[in-house]
Amino acid sequence: MEEYHQPLSTYLPKHPSITGGLVVSVVIIHTSPTNVARTLIIQRALKDGFPLKWETPGGGVEDFDASILSAAAREVKEETGLDVDHEKDILGTVGGGFTEWEEPKTGLWWRKVVFLVRIVGGEEGLPVVRLEEREHRDWRWATEEEVREGGIEFAYGELARGILEGFGKVRELGGS
Helix, strand or coil, X not given: CHHHCCCHHHHHHHCCCXXXXXXXXXXXXXXXXXXXXXXXXXXXXXXXXXXXXEECCEEXXXXXXXXXXXXXXXXXXXXXXXXXXXXCCEEEEEEEEEEEEECCCCCCEEEEEEEEEEEECCCCCCXXXXXXXXXXXXXXXXXXXXXXXXXXXXCCXXXXXXHHHHHHHHHHCCCC
């Protein structure tokens, strides 16, 4: 995780293959003593790329972000209204740590880092999400079983695998 405690301006020169930019995605797992663990997924807006498909919060790392981890926390706040402490709440990465792809129109290479966050709740239930409506249309807290069954249409094929890996890591840490 140490490599994600640095700003984009320090990270990119160490990874010259990344010519397009760096994107973060955050798998959020909520656990509580009385409820089954759930993950937050958000549905893309109708006029956005991958319309009406489901994804986890995330977006581009910006030059003004103090670190890649703080960019992940900022994106969660912007897209959902939820607060994530990038020093305490981010447990690690899932989905192999990152994926890379080439943008066909430009030939630029992008990298996406997928972080895992665990939110521990009490008896009060699941946190309420406030969406950035220009980008997302709906949200839900999905169970591991719902993700595993395949009835959720995700924007990216590898996302369900990363979420399922996140459920497994949280279970190893003693969450439900």
